[in-house]
Amino acid sequence: MGLTFADILDRIRILDRDVTELNRLKSRLPADRPYSSSLQISFDKQINNLLNERIRLLELEVDRPPSWLLGDSEAHESGRSTASALLEPADLSGQKLQDQDVINFIRELPKTEIHLHLEACVNKETMKKLMVKNGISLSDEEFEAKFNFKDLNGFIQVFFFIQSLVKEPADLYYFVGSLAEYMRTNNILYTEVFFAPSKFIQNGLDFDEMVSQLVEGIREEKAKDGIEIRILVDVSRSFGPENAMNNLNRVLKLKQKEIIGIGLGGAELMGPARDYVEVFKKAREAGLRVVAHSGEDDGPWAIWEAVEQCKAERIGHGTSAIQDPELINYLRENKIPIEICVTSNVFTGKYVRKEQNHPVRYYYDQGLPLCINTDDPEIFNVNLTYEYFKLWRFLDFSLEEIIDLVRQGVYATFHPQKETLWKGMEVKIKRIKEKYGVR
Template sequence: MTIPKIELHLHIEGAAPPAFIRGLAQEKGVNLTGVFNEDGSYKFEDFSQFLRVYEAACTVLTGPEEFGRLTTAVLEQSIEQGVIYTEAFLSPDFCGGGDVGAWREYMHAMQEAAAKLPEIEMRGIVTCIRHFGPDKAKAAARCAAETAGDFITGFGMGGDEMQGKQGDFAYSFHMAREAGLRLTTHAGEWGGADSVRQAVRDLEVERIGHGVQAIDDDALVDHLAEHEIVLEVCPGSNVALGVYSDWHSHPIETLRERGVLVTVSTDDPPFFHTNLGMEYDLLGHHFGWEDDTVREVNVTAAKAAFCDDATREKLLKALEPAS
């Protein structure tokens, strides 16, 4: 598929190629027993184990230099899939432990690595980790607010959606909003439709990470459509983790038909044995998506991107059909 692609939901650590993490572990003499299957892929059976393996893999990412190398490896994967713009979730908890000074060094390393790859534009969404609690979220929000600008353009929240409520983190989201950052949060992946409602009501986000369980609440679906709240949908991730049993059960097409603005992303692609090209191929196979739909979804992503207007216009121009 030659249509340029835009990805809005990608965790930088979760996109790390397994070989990259194994190589770092060997360099540092770190034992990552239990992290990989015999074939070298990441090893997990459910969401809680996925989080543990994810965080274990992150233990070899201990400095700005490693995150610069990681950024290069991740973006090179994206370029291979025809991605021309990506927004990556970047967590100060993994990059300096929430200290603003240390975070700046990590951020600069990632920004410099991204700048060396002109084929793709990257922006960072600083992300707090929900199961680390509201106090650590405030430190992440402070890092975001202090470095808001051309590269850091958004603030969001990932982690275990079953811990606490969206509103517990309202202070951090308010801090980020005051700094001019755009807002998104994970909801409706595991927390049900009500978690999406909480996110919209209590955090006033303009995008929702996943959000697919909104399908269980007709009034909420109508609200999302009416208010043009964009869903960052990751179908392959949802199926791999068992949110939905198979692709046929996934609600992305029903949501789109109901007028909800949906985009397509990979979340943590090596964990789920996917890439953005595969996602679109499977959407075509299961839901009949053809070029017009793929282009429409990527235009939605360009319009919803947390970037400056000049970058947005460039993306939209790249998505125009060839005359």
């Protein structure tokens, strides 16, 4: 049996009081004492546990919910009411719209996307072409079975499988073609994609030749209809700081305009951002842009390291930022965008177990700069259109707010002419709104 609504509210008030007190104590820690770092981590972990308990309480079924809070809500109709549903009733002004109408509207909107991995943009048709080209034999059943993963390890195995299809640098040309097809299907005009070279280099491929194939494909796709692709080289935690510096040096030696920066990806718990300070410093001094996956699998302290020590210009995922009000203020005041990946975060399940719990709604309401992304579209069987749709369907974003997020996505890019890009998109969006009767 669930708790009463009053009981849940009482428990949440106590949790909020305790979180406030812990944040107050944490703020009083002297920065120059040897014990400060370990105490800071201890405070952060306690706060993290309290916030997770708060989320759990919000998702409890309410026993005998107050009738004055139910109204005609979906929760009432289904006979179930959670605390979060009662505390944050949905804005029903857009509910007359059919799901497919909203999907069609979003699909037509011109967009940008700046957090996705090249290997995860390769569609199955392209994979099969590479299998034939490189003599890799799998039955249809064996091939499809690879994509029926249920956990993070299964996901990683799919990623490794896609990488194993590349036997020579020229195979990466196919990757670019698949990415471009994905962009056109979702009306994405500009993207910044992560390319992780370390595994390929381990397998004997030459970095310069790989980049040459990528650049050739990028330029050919732009010549077709103007879509733009830029590369962020993933220096990757998974291979350590020395390998990261080696990858950076390879980038600096090439000086290709299509490579605009580096990103710190890989397993977050395998390497804190502070281990890569020198890599980021050298990249910044050379004029490269720098971003970091952070707060996806670790707490807000990891994000602090990324922005304060590595000077990351954007944060990938950032789901644990919600645990630290000071961090929220810092990101907002310093205009550091968070690269939101709803489907990916729900799948990994560290901080978000379902779409309705994703902190993107809170981040938006707090005025944080955001951009919406897929992370791994072909592997998760999702696309940018549906990522935006989920915001409307599960997180009460209006269509105007979705358009605002599209705008924010443009200004979160490293595009050299953001204002010009947005003005062109704005003209198209106005026509699309008129077509669908959106005001």
